[in-house]
Amino acid sequence: METKFKKIGILTSGGDAPGMNSVIKSVTCAAINQGVEVVGILGGYSGLINDRIKPLTKNDVAGIVSLGGTFLYSDRCDEFKTEEGMQKAIATCKKHNIDGIIAIGGDGTFRGATDLSIRGIPCIGVSGTIDNDITASDITVGYDTAMNTVMKLGDALRDTCESHARCNVIEVMGRNAGYIAIETGLALNAIGVAVQEIPFDKEALFEKMNEARKNGKRSFIVVVAEGLGAEFSEGLVTEIEEKTGIETRFVRPAHIVRGGIPTLADRNFAAKCGYKAVELLLNGVSDVVVVSRHDQIVSMEIKFALILDRMYKNKLKDDDLEGFTVEQIKQMKEICKERHDYFVNMYEVVNAIGY
């Protein structure tokens, strides 16, 4: 491949996710094998502002794919959102002759990547978030591992609930997205799953539990998405006890779900995304994010992805759709509908087979 790029940088930013290391490994090896040097930027955008740059060799990244967390560390950096911070970051790129950057993270990270791209530093985004809350991508790096971690914890809770004839309410991470909750709810055969996306019928849950207990069912798992808030999830414990008489315990695995050994699915998805990101960057593409759409790894303009996200979350501002073609707006609406339909369908399945 002919490319004008001599050196690229890679960083991980925002919330960490298992599989980020696999992106780092894939980007590093793919670029070096094309004759392009790679540097790691430590601690996300703050590393760019504070000149924390580390050259990476293929040996440096050997063996990191089986590690959770991020080998390049992550941080949240408000200074980067200011023009002054942005200029410091650009100065660091100039100082080290960094021709382009691959930024792994969530929507905040992609916003930063756009800001750099429009100021002349080409950037490509790759997802790295357990929440699966990037509307543009069917899945995100870290999501599969997080779901598997919750499933294992839920299985362990099921054992003890069965012994003691108890219920366990598990509150799982996901920020404002209920993906982890709904998928693990199905995998754990939860009797109820509460997510922000769909109104939750508490009375129906209590009724179902009462009937099941009458039938001799001993253990119950209820999964709640963190987006509903601590008051909701902790309150549900008391309500279940009051309405059913079933002894109920509460578990919040919190950040445990963010760590751990990445699954095969995450490692390989991450590796493919990293490879694609290098291919795009070295071919002169910029200001796009690598996403998964219907099992294909493709790219999408960051601007499109961010507005799509707002559309899905019903947070569109008046002029957000200005500059997009009718065809693009139609595509956004289709993606939103696809995601919403998926939720409705999953919800039906969970409720239909939960006990």
Ligand code: ADP
């Ligand atoms: P995530 O990438 O997981 O969504 P954050 O929202 O915390 O996590 O964003 C990560 C980092 O990206 C921020 O700390 C900041 O440095 C940068 N960032 C976020 N929003 C913007 C923005 N609007 N402009 C420039 N940089 C941003």
